[in-house]
Amino acid sequence: MGVTRRQLLWAGAGIGAAGALAACSSGTGEPRNAAPTGAAGEQPRTGGTLKVGALGRASAITRDPHGTQANESDYLIISLLYDTLAIPGDKTNTAPRLAASWKPSDDLKTWRFTLADGAKFHDDTPVTADDVVWSLKRLRNTPAGKSRLPGIQPEGIKAEDAKTVVLVSDYPNAELPLLTRLTTFVLKKDTKDDAIAGAPGTGPFKLDWYRDGNARLVRNDDWYGGKPPLDAIEVRIFESPQAMANALLAGQIDLASNVGAVAARTAEARKDVQILRRPNDMAMPIVMRTADGPFADARVREALKLAVDRDAMVKQVLSGYGSVANDILGTGDPAFARDIPQRKRDLDKARQLLADAGFDTGKTYDLITTEDIAGLAESATLFATQAREAGVKINVVKQESKVFWDATWLKAPLYTSYWGTNDSVVFLSSKTMVSDSGMNETGWNEPAFDETYRKAMATSDTTERAKLLHQLQEIEYAKSGYLLWGMADGIDLAGSAVRGLPKLPGYGRVQLEKAWLAR
Amino acid sequence: MTPTPTPAGGATAPPAGRLHRLLPALGRAGVLAVRRLGLLVTLLAAAFAAVALLPGDAANATSERGETTTDTAARRAALGLDRPLAERFWDWMTGLPTGDLGTTAHGQPVTSVLAGPLPNTLLLGGLALAASLLGALALGGWAALRPGGRLDRTIAVLATAAFALPEFVLSIGLLLVFSLWTGWLPAVTLTGADGAPASWDMLALPALALALPQIGWNTRIARAALADQAALPHVRAAVLDGLPRYRILTHHMLPGALPAVAIATATSAGMLLGGAVVVETLFNYPGIGNVLAGAIADRDTPLVAGVVAATGAAISTLLLCADLIRERVLGERP
Numbered sequence: 001m002g003v004t005r006r007q008l009l010w011a012g013a014g015i016g017a018a019g020a021l022a023a024c025s026s027g028t029g030e031p032r033n034a035a036p037t038g039a040a041g042e043q044p045r046t047g048g049t050l051k052v053g054a055l056g057r058a059s060a061i062t063r064d065p066h067g068t069q070a071n072e073s074d075y076l077i078i079s080l081l082y083d084t085l086a087i088p089g090d091k092t093n094t095a096p097r098l099a100a101s102w103k104p105s106d107d108l109k110t111w112r113f114t115l116a117d118g119a120k121f122h123d124d125t126p127v128t129a130d131d132v133v134w135s136l137k138r139l140r141n142t143p144a145g146k147s148r149l150p151g152i153q154p155e156g157i158k159a160e161d162a163k164t165v166v167l168v169s170d171y172p173n174a175e176l177p178l179l180t181r182l183t184t185f186v187l188k189k190d191t192k193d194d195a196i197a198g199a200p201g202t203g204p205f206k207l208d209w210y211r212d213g214n215a216r217l218v219r220n221d222d223w224y225g226g227k228p229p230l231d232a233i234e235v236r237i238f239e240s241p242q243a244m245a246n247a248l249l250a251g252q253i254d255l256a257s258n259v260g261a262v263a264a265r266t267a268e269a270r271k272d273v274q275i276l277r278r279p280n281d282m283a284m285p286i287v288m289r290t291a292d293g294p295f296a297d298a299r300v301r302e303a304l305k306l307a308v309d310r311d312a313m314v315k316q317v318l319s320g321y322g323s324v325a326n327d328i329l330g331t332g333d334p335a336f337a338r339d340i341p342q343r344k345r346d347l348d349k350a351r352q353l354l355a356d357a358g359f360d361t362g363k364t365y366d367l368i369t370t371e372d373i374a375g376l377a378e379s380a381t382l383f384a385t386q387a388r389e390a391g392v393k394i395n396v397v398k399q400e401s402k403v404f405w406d407a408t409w410l411k412a413p414l415y416t417s418y419w420g421t422n423d424s425v426v427f428l429s430s431k432t433m434v435s436d437s438g439m440n441e442t443g444w445n446e447p448a449f450d451e452t453y454r455k456a457m458a459t460s461d462t463t464e465r466a467k468l469l470h471q472l473q474e475i476e477y478a479k480s481g482y483l484l485w486g487m488a489d490g491i492d493l494a495g496s497a498v499r500g501l502p503k504l505p506g507y508g509r510v511q512l513e514k515a516w517l518a519r
Numbered sequence: 520m521t522p523t524p525t526p527a528g529g530a531t532a533p534p535a536g537r538l539h540r541l542l543p544a545l546g547r548a549g550v551l552a553v554r555r556l557g558l559l560v561t562l563l564a565a566a567f568a569a570v571a572l573l574p575g576d577a578a579n580a581t582s583e584r585g586e587t588t589t590d591t592a593a594r595r596a597a598l599g600l601d602r603p604l605a606e607r608f609w610d611w612m613t614g615l616p617t618g619d620l621g622t623t624a625h626g627q628p629v630t631s632v633l634a635g636p637l638p639n640t641l642l643l644g645g646l647a648l649a650a651s652l653l654g655a656l657a658l659g660g661w662a663a664l665r666p667g668g669r670l671d672r673t674i675a676v677l678a679t680a681a682f683a684l685p686e687f688v689l690s691i692g693l694l695l696v697f698s699l700w701t702g703w704l705p706a707v708t709l710t711g712a713d714g715a716p717a718s719w720d721m722l723a724l725p726a727l728a729l730a731l732p733q734i735g736w737n738t739r740i741a742r743a744a745l746a747d748q749a750a751l752p753h754v755r756a757a758v759l760d761g762l763p764r765y766r767i768l769t770h771h772m773l774p775g776a777l778p779a780v781a782i783a784t785a786t787s788a789g790m791l792l793g794g795a796v797v798v799e800t801l802f803n804y805p806g807i808g809n810v811l812a813g814a815i816a817d818r819d820t821p822l823v824a825g826v827v828a829a830t831g832a833a834i835s836t837l838l839l840c841a842d843l844i845r846e847r848v849l850g851e852r853p
Contacts, residue, residue, distance in 0.1 A: 051709075058636060058805070059813030059822060060581075062625055068581060143590040209712040212635040212805055216712065236709050236803075239812070243707050243803040250698050250706035402575025402818070 044500060048517035049232040051253040053244040056237040061213045063197040065185035066139045072258060073237040077215045078185060079510040080233060082201035085113055085180035088508040093333055093423045094177045098186055098202060108172035108460055113165045118224040121188060122200035129159035134189040147438055148183055172458035174465055175426045182507055204228045204513035213237035229516035248493045256493040258509055260374050261321040264491045274494040279323060280332035281490030281505035283419045284379050286483040291443030293413035294365060298479050303353040305483050306346045307390035308383055314486040317379045321491055325484040328473050330425035332505050335466060337473040350390040364393040368415040370404045380416050410441055417441055421506045425469055429453055433480060442481025449475045551842045555835040566827045567608045570820045576600050577624035577818045598624060611824060621821030629825040632810060635714040637829050640806035644791050646726045651733035652784050659741025660768050674738065681735030686794045690728040690801045697724060707803040725802040729794050733787040740783040744776035778845040785841035792830045
């Protein structure tokens with residue numbers, strides 16, 4: 001009860017006001033504990049338990065920080081308990097976490113990461129470079145390890161001294177720290193596989209209990225990143241976004257993480273619910289195969305890029321919860337080329353380009369899609385209607401997810417794809433557009449692009465590299481097989497008292513260490 | 520629930536002096552049990568075959584983007600998916616008596632994945648089943664007291680309507696009325712530290728959503744069975760004797776109607792567990808329905824089979840009880 005009263009007093013005091021003032025005013029006015037939604041400059045208050053709902057399936061639960069985290073709920077729990085070397089950032093797309101700083105060698109192949117001062121595990125033992133090396137090697141040796149740490153061999157992960165970890169890349173990589181943002185969770189050296197579930201982490205919260213995908217986490221007072229305001233976070237797993245939205249509307253949870261546009265529409269009428277939009281969360285490009293087939297001619301691809309009505313796509317497919325995009329992936333990157341003119345619908349030019357290229361408009365082309373994520377199949381259907389206005393007949397084929405990833409992905413001439421990490425032009429270039437990339441979705445082989453990419457990755461001078469990255473995006477804009485019509489927002493719903501929630505897209509949604517409750 | 524096992528227990532434990540009658544009864548019960556067991560094994564084989572018929576397998580269903588085909592092939596071998604279906608089925612079946620249900624595609628023992636959700640689903644299903652049995656007997660009996668009356672007809676219409684409503688629609692309706700509009704009951708179930716629902720009132724909406732259609736169905740069965748009984752000479756005689764209507768219902772009509780009601784209730788158990796997939800998802804109930812839906816999406820054969828075995832065993836037990844009741848009531852006059 002005492003805590004509650006003090007909190008109410010703080011609310012009455014307002015921004016940064018002295019406690020004495022609060023004590024004086026407390027006798028008279030009603031304490032305002034429902035501060036205006038998202039008011040800036042409020043003093044974070046300590047205490048309270050934040051109840052968070054996150055999506056996940058009971059059958060796919062994993063507690064291994066280096067395992068396949070298909071569940072958002074699992075990833076959330078893991079990233080509150082364990083720290084990665086770096087995290088997605090706001091002003092720079094890679095921000096320090098367990099690694100306080102990093103420095104490359106002149107040839108950009110060897111990178112030295114210095115661990116944060118005072119970093120220690122939940123059992124009070126300090127984090128050493130050996131722990132980090134062991135964890136990164138464990139990650140590298142998982143089935144997907146090669147694509148999680150591309151260009152880094154297990155032997156290339158070494159400890160230099162107690163606080164310094166060295167990563168050696170096979171090739172110059174100016175943005176290597178980018179690779180350490182997502183799954184480089186650090187455990188204690190020699191943690192046994194059967195002890196992973198309860199293994200101590202270094203993160204802002206400690207495990208109180210865990211059960212079937214649900215968990216209660218309590219504040220780590222000794223966290224090197226600063227004491228988190230919340231006493232505890234309770235994570236609840238939800239199979240369906242609808243149930244999660246209902247739980248929030250009924251006041252059973254305080255935050256429905258990544259609940260989606262449909263829930264946001266339902267909640268629009270509710271004054272006591274905050275709708276939080278994290279822009280650039282999800283890319284849903286239409287993929288046109290460049291290597292061969294009907295879309296191999298760059299003019300045909302440009303015609304389709306001119307045929308799409310981007311505003312209508314965002315409005316209808318994303319219920320308006322998104323933004324128009326410009327056929328360049330990595331829209332959330334600080335290095336994203338905003339100055340390249342926005343491509344707009346131009347049906348005449350599209351028809352002209354199709355005629356120039358000798359495109360067969362008599363035929364009907366299959367656009368293959370899935371229902372993996374909300375809006376994907378709808379985007380295909382609407383695009384097909386729009387393309388018809390430019391004279392291209394498209395038939396939408398909905399495939400079962402497993403069939404799609406087996407038979408269509410990386411192979412078919414025209415399909416939809418989606419990417420959840422969109423804050424790096426380099427990340428997506430390296431994964432999907434460089435000709436020898438493992439997930440070259442469009443079958444692209446553009447020497448100019450490859451050359452510019454390699455040059456950029458081998459350039460340590462930041463202005464020079466920025467120039468190269470801009471060139472890279474110009475080439476992508478002009479010729480790539482990606483028709484990126486828009487970007488979906490990540491949408492969270494929150495109760496009116498929740499503050500300090502993450503604003504970053506994608507995996508940035510798990511950064512709850514600064515969240516607090518104004519009640 | 521309670522009336523069901525009692526007559527069955529009576530059938531297996533008669534006085535020792537009637538051993539010559541006990542043996543055939545035991546034999547019949549044994550035959551019934553073997554038949555149910557055979558059905559369960561067939562069901563499991565069908566589950567294995569059905570998952571195999573779906574496109575893709577567990578190795579690529581649980582793979583990450585970026586895994587090479589060799590990685591996937593390695594996991595396919597590790598999961599034993601490269602072996603013939605019959606062999607995998609046999610391995611799984613032979614592990615069953617020892618309580619080994621195999622390992623999921625995500626590398627967890629099936630038993631540990633089911634340990635939390637299965638009791639939750641049995642609790643929810645049990646509550647719903649009890650509610651549907653009691654509701655059906657009460658409504659069916661009430662309607663049968665005045666055959667053809669306004670009450671009888673009203674109950675008949677409502678029962679049909681309840682049964683015709685899909686669980687999905689019913690659940691949303693209940694959710695809107697009892698939670699989002701009035702705030703009387705929690706909208707979803709949140710799990711506590713012990714893996715069970717954090718509070719008891721969280722069971723109310725999902726149990727109701729499951730029970731209402733079954734109450735509708737079983738009410739019609741109970742009403743029809745009681746009507747059949749009403750036409751029998753001994754009931755007519757009781758009516759002519761001027762016995763109280765309520766007593767005629769409980770002592771003269773109900774015992775004869777019991778086999779039909781028992782079978783209907785046992786059948787309901789199957790429907791309830793089927794409906795649980797939808798209802799559990801809508802109410803976020805931490806049960807086996809969620810596990811099953813995910814397991815099918817992941818082509819996770821051992822987990823699917825584990826769910827089928829657990830729920831199949833529960834339903835088979837109920838069906839066996841129903842068989843025994845019928846045997847007990849009708850056995851002597853085939």
